[in-house]
Amino acid sequence: MDGVNRTKSGGPAGANLFAVRSHNTALVLDLLRAAGGEGISRLELAERTGLTPQAVSKITARLREAGLAAEAGRRASTGGKPRTVLRLVPEAGHAVGVHLDRDELRAVLVDLDGAVVGERRGALDLGAGAEAVLGVVAGAVEGLVGEVLEAAGPGLGEVASLLGVGVALPGPLDHARGVLHRVTRFPEWDGFPLRDALAERLGVPVVVDKDTNAAALGLAVGGEGGSFAYLHLGTGLGAGLVIGGSVHRGVRTGAGEFGHQVLQLDGPACECGDRGCVEALCLAAVERGETEEAARVLGVGAGNLVALLDIDLVLLGGRTITAAPEAFVAGVANVLDARARREGALGTPTPVRLAPGGERSVAEGAAQLLLAPLFGRPNT
Amino acid sequence: MDGVNRTKSGGPAGANLFAVRSHNTALVLDLLRAAGGEGISRLELAERTGLTPQAVSKITARLREAGLAAEAGRRASTGGKPRTVLRLVPEAGHAVGVHLDRDELRAVLVDLDGAVVGERRGALDLGAGAEAVLGVVAGAVEGLVGEVLEAAGPGLGEVASLLGVGVALPGPLDHARGVLHRVTRFPEWDGFPLRDALAERLGVPVVVDKDTNAAALGLAVGGEGGSFAYLHLGTGLGAGLVIGGSVHRGVRTGAGEFGHQVLQLDGPACECGDRGCVEALCLAAVERGETEEAARVLGVGAGNLVALLDIDLVLLGGRTITAAPEAFVAGVANVLDARARREGALGTPTPVRLAPGGERSVAEGAAQLLLAPLFGRPNT
DNA sequence: TGCACTTTGGCAACAGCGTTGCGAAAGTAG
DNA sequence: CTACTTTCGCAACGCTGTTGCCAAAGTGCA
Known part of the structure; x- marks a missing residue:
């Protein structure tokens, strides 16, 4: 029941058929993702969601048509027709996660499964000012996406499977508006609209969040x-x-x-x-x-x-x-x-x-800021 | 999205049309309740929920047929047909809230609006044992309901408008199962299934919760x-x-x-x-x-x-x-x-x-344990 | 008084959701 | 080969909110 029928006041929203479809589709996608490489059968999806098998069949048919899911073999028979196994198509979607630390930048490109398919690291001086840092971040993202997804030049909006860029950094910030408040020890960042500036520069959606929140999101999506x-x-x-x-x-x-x-x-x-x-x-x-x-x-x-x-x-x-x-x-x-x-x-x-995961976990979690909404975990 | 399609594992549930109707009905009921005696027009409901005016008309028609809502005058015209004002019918539903303290019992009967329409107080000795206390509580509830709603004798299940009884008491307890854990200084209550015992005795649904949670629920419903x-x-x-x-x-x-x-x-x-x-x-x-x-x-x-x-x-x-x-x-x-x-x-x-509200606020909040789910605030 | 206009809100047709009934497909068991 | 089990899609269906349309009920001006 999220993402639709937003009321003007931001209050609770009424549900319509579109909301039902979004909700159930996200539910099924999340179960497909959680099943990983092993896949999951339609009947299992039906059991886990409480939907009828027929409803699951319709939903997965839409997902297959959209290229987000595919059949992947079948299970052993239990005395009748064997179940067909479905799995997520990881390369149907990608997101970039950027982790800005005091003196380092780390960017990862992940697919729908959350698997890292590309990485960049570099030194960074948060004290060098907004414009300089913005340039470094944009360059890293464009380079990473261009290299792995073979995008030609700037204008990442052309890369169909790229959902956007998540940025995680320390210090208080306004997640909803994407504005920094007070990066520790760097007062010149105060009030800088990082999300909008970066989104305009890159041409794709951008979400910013605290580093600890990104890490926690990564862990939550990772199955904790x-x-x-x-x-x-x-x-x-x-x-x-x-x-x-x-x-x-x-x-x-x-x-x-x-x-x-x-x-x-x-x-x-x-x-x-x-x-x-x-x-x-x-x-x-x-x-x-x-x-x-x-x-x-x-x-x-x-x-x-x-x-x-x-x-x-x-x-x-x-x-x-x-x-x-x-x-x-x-x-x-x-x-x-x-x-x-x-x-x-x-x-x-x-x-x-x-906490499982290594030094990349904040960057990976930042990428999940874009992926998680697909699976019914809205950023609010 | 609650109360339907429960999955076996308790995981997230799929949505169907019944869920949509429940959700939207609860949303409208909550707005009617919040509007209080002043009432609220259909178009305002539509704005606040994000639903179309026609959907609101259908929903309110069902509510009026069920006796939960009624027309209550009209607003001044703004150049066209004046809006019809709708309001909740408070006497369409009641709930009892019981506050058990170390040495006192307080029970209130409230209507759908949360207004207190009856009250009982009495001394209580929590140390007197489960059976004795259960008898006192049951007696107070039956007396209160019989007096105000003119129910004849025991068997409160006959009183159509009575949704159930909420009980709030100090100390840790298991809200989901309705079992007490360790009422402060009274170890003999440990593990007592208060909810089920009282529900069987009274013949109506019972919900138990900590006193502070009941008070907080009352404040939340009260508009905080x-x-x-x-x-x-x-x-x-x-x-x-x-x-x-x-x-x-x-x-x-x-x-x-x-x-x-x-x-x-x-x-x-x-x-x-x-x-x-x-x-x-x-x-x-x-x-x-x-x-x-x-x-x-x-x-x-x-x-x-x-x-x-x-x-x-x-x-x-x-x-x-x-x-x-x-x-x-x-x-x-x-x-x-x-x-x-x-x-x-x-x-x-x-x-x-x-915190607004006087000494009765815990008991009133306890009653909301039964009322709040009607308005889309499920008890988890 | 009458006419034009605005606004509310119900009736009817509609699109689209999950559900149900049913049958084809694809296995196992004897 | 036959009987049975299990999976899963097609078609009809019920019900949701939505849309198009029109009657009802006001205001405002001539």
């Missing part, structure tokens, strides 16, 4: 459970929240400000101006070489979050984590287990795991 | 914004979270455990077994008579929550708050304002207000 928190501990500490399968951004895209959660009333000063923030406490412990204490502090912060939202899973990532993954996972799990024990009957401890 | 937190400070400290118009309960109905958020690492012991919980700090300050400090502590906890979820509004309630409302509102607002100032450009401070 319904509600989880991704905690990223690198040069700073942030979080991406996924509630019920979709990224929670809040009204002003400010959600996920995990690092400046106060954990020690009137504690040591943090660079944000407050005192006793979990980021300050945690990073100070890391600096002192006390990994165990850092993990414990992170665990207490995570415990507060888990108790408040009752989420299913905590995933840890970021450079500082990957430097001592076992210690952090164990330390955080300890705190959560203790909390669960105290709660008695309710006490199934929330599992803690290392 | 899209995403807010209701913080309740009484004998304990808890929260009800509303995200995007619906109550967030989490998978195990554990969300809203605000009180045992750790705010002071290795701080004073809390009765929960942890150290430095905001509840312990806040209540200790209250006990010392330091209202200002209690408000500041509460504000820091609220600040953590606001930053994490980027919500629109914080509402305060509960006996301790109402004892010094201005001090608490101002104290919490101070902390949130300071945080907003530090964030610079993003800095629109999250408003803090006293």
Whole structure:
């Protein structure tokens, strides 16, 4: 029920037949994507969606006609006609994901399956100003798309299968309008309309989001459970929240400000101006070489979050984590287990795991900003 | 898109025409309810839903035939035929809301508009055991319904307009299964299937929920914004979270455990077994008579929550708050304002207000557990 | 008073969604 | 080879919101 019949006030929208078709098509596409290379049969799709087999047949027929799905062999018979297996056609759609960090740019080209089919890396100076950075980003994207999809020159709008470009970067920003607010330590970016500027330059849709949100989206699409928190501990500490399968951004895209959660009333000063923030406490412990204490502090912060939202899973990532993954996972799990024990009957401890995926995961998640809406996970 | 085509696995469900009708009908009903006594015209409904005027006409015709809506005068003409005003027929449906507290029972009978049309209060001893309490609750409900709706004897299933009974009580519980987990200080309730036991006894649907969630639902239906937190400070400290118009309960109905958020690492012991919980700090300050400090502590906890979820509004309630409302509102607002100032450009401070509604608000919210689904706000 | 115009809202025909009834296709089992 | 099972598409159908059209009910001006 999304993407149609938008009301003027942005309120809840009425549903019509077009909405039904969009909804069900996205549902089927998402199941096809989740099935991956193995594929999935029509009857299985019917069971998982609650639709009748005939409805699934009609929907998949449309998808095949559009080139988004194809038959891929058949399963073993169970005493009758064997089921025909359907799979997504990955090369029917592509998206670019760009990860802008303080000193580095990474761009990936992914197909509908989310598989990376091209990558570029380069140095970057966020302090060089908007125009310069814009040029570097546009160049990287055009180069990447031209190389892999054999697009001729500029004007990426010509490349039919290219859905758009997702850009992920640190710091607060307005996801809905695509405007940067305050890139850490670079005040000259304040208020820059990155989305519109880049979209005009490239001629394709652009979506921007916080790096932690992009990473969380990538994990959600990648199959992680319904509600989880991704905690990223690198040069700073942030979080991406996924509630019920979709990224929670809040009204002003400010959600996920995990690092400046106060954990020690009137504690040591943090660079944000407050005192006793979990980021300050945690990073100070890391600096002192006390990994165990850092993990414990992170665990207490995570415990507060888990108790408040009752989420299913905590995933840890970021450079500082990957430097001592076992210690952090164990330390955080300890705190959560203790909390669960105290709660008695309710006490199934929330599992803690290392976030899968390597250094490219933010860029891949950024690409999902364009792909995910196809599969019924709108960006709102 | 709710209430139909449930999949076996509980996964996302496909949409059919029945789902479309349910969705749109609920949307229209909700707008009629929100319009209150003033009513709303068909064309306004069409604008707000994004549906065509003709679709709204058909939907409202069905509602009028079912007795849920009626015409109520007309607006002034703007140069043509004047608009006919429609309104909800409040007496077409009723629900009972029961608030069980440690030592008191309060039951209200409300109509579709949420207006209280009957009330009962009585002493209660939660420690008297399940059977005894069940009898008191059942008696109160039957008495209340019999008195106001003139139902003859037991068997409330006969009362056509009675949608069911909502029960709100403190302590952790499983909302989905209607089972209590651990009512504070009364271990004998552990695992008691309150919902099913009461539903069988009364012969009408029963829904149970935490008291803070019921209060938050009441506020959400009562017109408070899209995403807010209701913080309740009484004998304990808890929260009800509303995200995007619906109550967030989490998978195990554990969300809203605000009180045992750790705010002071290795701080004073809390009765929960942890150290430095905001509840312990806040209540200790209250006990010392330091209202200002209690408000500041509460504000820091609220600040953590606001930053994490980027919500629109914080509402305060509960006996301790109402004892010094201005001090608490101002104290919490101070902390949130300071945080907003530090964030610079993003800095629109999250408003803090006293939760409207009096001592009956939990009971009224409990009744909304039955009414809200009619208006497209399913209980997850 | 009468006529033109605007606006509301119902009737009827329609397009398109998933559903149902049914039969062809494609296997297994004996 | 026959009987049976299972998959899956065609055709008819019911129901949704949509569109085209017109009656109803006002205002405004001559």
